[in-house]
Amino acid sequence: MGKGQVLLAHGDGGLLTRxxxxxxxxxxxxxxxxxxxxDAAVLTADGCRLAFTTDSFVVSPLFFxxxxxxxxxxxxxxxxxxxxxxxxxxxxxGFILEEGLELEVLERVVHSMRQAAQEAGVHVVAxxxxxxxxxxxxxxxxxxxxxxxxxxxxYMGPEAVRPGDRxxxxxxxxxxxxxxVLSRESLGVxxxxxxxxxxxxxxxxxxxxxxxxxxxxLRDPTRGGVATVARxxxxxxxxxxxxxxxxxxxAEQTRALCDLLGLDPLYLANExxxxxxxxxxxxxxxxxxxxxxxxxxxxxLVGEVRPGRGRAYLVTTLGGTRPLELLAGAQxxxxx
Numbered sequence: 001m002g003k004g005q006v007l008l009a010h011g012d013g014g015l016l017t018r019x020x021x022x023x024x025x026x027x028x029x030x031x032x033x034x035x036x037x038x039d040a041a042v043l044t045a046d047g048c049r050l051a052f053t054t055d056s057f058v059v060s061p062l063f064f065x066x067x068x069x070x071x072x073x074x075x076x077x078x079x080x081x082x083x084x085x086x087x088x089x090x091x092x093x094g095f096i097l098e099e100g101l102e103l104e105v106l107e108r109v110v111h112s113m114r115q116a117a118q119e120a121g122v123h124v125v126a127x128x129x130x131x132x133x134x135x136x137x138x139x140x141x142x143x144x145x146x147x148x149x150x151x152x153x154x155y156m157g158p159e160a161v162r163p164g165d166r167x168x169x170x171x172x173x174x175x176x177x178x179x180x181v182l183s184r185e186s187l188g189v190x191x192x193x194x195x196x197x198x199x200x201x202x203x204x205x206x207x208x209x210x211x212x213x214x215x216x217x218l219r220d221p222t223r224g225g226v227a228t229v230a231r232x233x234x235x236x237x238x239x240x241x242x243x244x245x246x247x248x249x250x251a252e253q254t255r256a257l258c259d260l261l262g263l264d265p266l267y268l269a270n271e272x273x274x275x276x277x278x279x280x281x282x283x284x285x286x287x288x289x290x291x292x293x294x295x296x297x298x299x300x301l302v303g304e305v306r307p308g309r310g311r312a313y314l315v316t317t318l319g320g321t322r323p324l325e326l327l328a329g330a331q332x333x334x335x336x
Contacts, residue, residue: 008333013223013269015326037236038157039083039219042150049150051086053077056143060334062109064183066176066195067271069142070112072336075199075271076222077146078120082201083218083274085156085208086148091117092126093144098137109140120199122146154208158236160216165305166283167241168276170203170290171196171298172249173226174268178257180335189260193253196272203293204274210289214282220274222336227266227324229275230312237277240308243324244315247302266314267327269335277305 009016026035033041040053057073067075074091081088093113097106117124179195181187200220207215217237221229226248234241243266250265258265272295278286283301290296303315312324 009328011223012327012333013228015328017223018326036157037232039080040086040146040148042084042086049152051081051084051148051150052146053080054143054145055080056141057336058138058141058334059180059336060138061180061184062105062140064195065179065193067179067197068109068112069140070109071116071197072271073142073144074113074116074120074122075197076336077144078122078199078201079220079271079274081146081148082199082204083220084150085154085204085215085218086150087205088120088122088146088148088199088201090125090147091122091144092128092146093124093142094128095130096137096141096143097129097131098139099131099134101139106140109142116199120201151208153212156215156217158217158233158238161233161237161239161277161305162216162279163239163305163307164280165216166278166280166301167230167243167303167305168278168283168286168290169226169249169300169302170200170274170276170296171272172251172254173221173270173273174254174258174263174265175251176271177225177268177332177335178254178263181332182257185332187261189257191253191257193251193257196270198272198295200272200274200295203290203295206293207286207289211282211285214279214286215276216279217277218274220270222269222271224327225265225267225269226275227264227312227314228326231324231326233275233277234308234312235310237305238310240306240310241303241312242306242315242321243303243312246317247300249298249300249302263331266324267331271336280304
């Protein structure tokens with residue numbers, strides 16, 4: 001792949017991200033665990049099944065309605081562990097600071113991380129700090145790693161998905177990316193929209209404990225949104241995912257803003273929602289469990305899994321069907 005340059009779109013989770021993974025990273029670093037490309041790697045050590053993940057956060061601005069880079073770093077890492085059914089335990093945090101960053105700003109971010117860690121029930125047990133010259137770091141970047149424990153007998157993954165399984169969204173989509181973009185861009189739009197940034201491990205644990213075997217596959221639709229994640233999940237399973245447009249939960253102000261700005265809400269990033277593949281016989285029970293939890297109050301069944309070739313489709317409100325493809329470029333960069 002060695003020709004060309006890195007583009008912002010290489011980091012948006014869409015088509016160019018997949019090409020970068022497939023053409024550069026995977027050929028050089030390939031192994032059976034990495035090849036699964038899940039939110040977290042599940043590893044076995046001394047009879048224990050551990051989940052391990054890492055993430056980096058470059059969101060701009062550092063503070064936005066509903067969160068900030070510190071809360072985002074903790075919640076994003078915790079959620080990646082939760083998506084493989086793990087109980088998050090420990091995090092590390094690496095800070096890349098730009099010379100000239102106000103210490104008051106850094107303190108606010110770390111305080112927010114502490115609050116989010118307490119909310120998720122995890123501890124930050126290791127860290128690192130580096131400083132780069134003024135003008136080289138855009139204030140503050142954070143890298144995290146997370147370690148969790150997968151309960152005995154809990155197995156989720158593409159191989160568990162079957163035709164007839166139902167697709168479930170835990171709540172309304174698109175709020176995080178819009179909250180970040182509207183706080184950054186001069187769009188002249190007044191809104192009370194807030195990011196949905198939140199740790200999902202408690203909600204996932206409630207489902208796995210109350211409905212063993214109900215969850216076959218989980219992903220949190222961050223970069224690239226629900227459409228991108230559905231496409232990736234379908235490809236991993238080798239089955240077709242059909243989402244019904246009229247069932248997808250969407251706040252009215254999100255719908256209005258997307259219409260105004262010409263955005264597709266299915267490609268907007270979320271930081272406190274998940275898309276789940278649920279065993280059909282337990283689907284209604286899982287919906288009710290989600291709705292009994294503050295972070296799943298807007299949960300809805302939004303589609304189903306069918307035999308196919310690993311594609312994702314949207315059944316529109318007009319009755320048509322269109323494929324959900326990976327975008328070649330980001331709607332907006334640096335939203336997580």
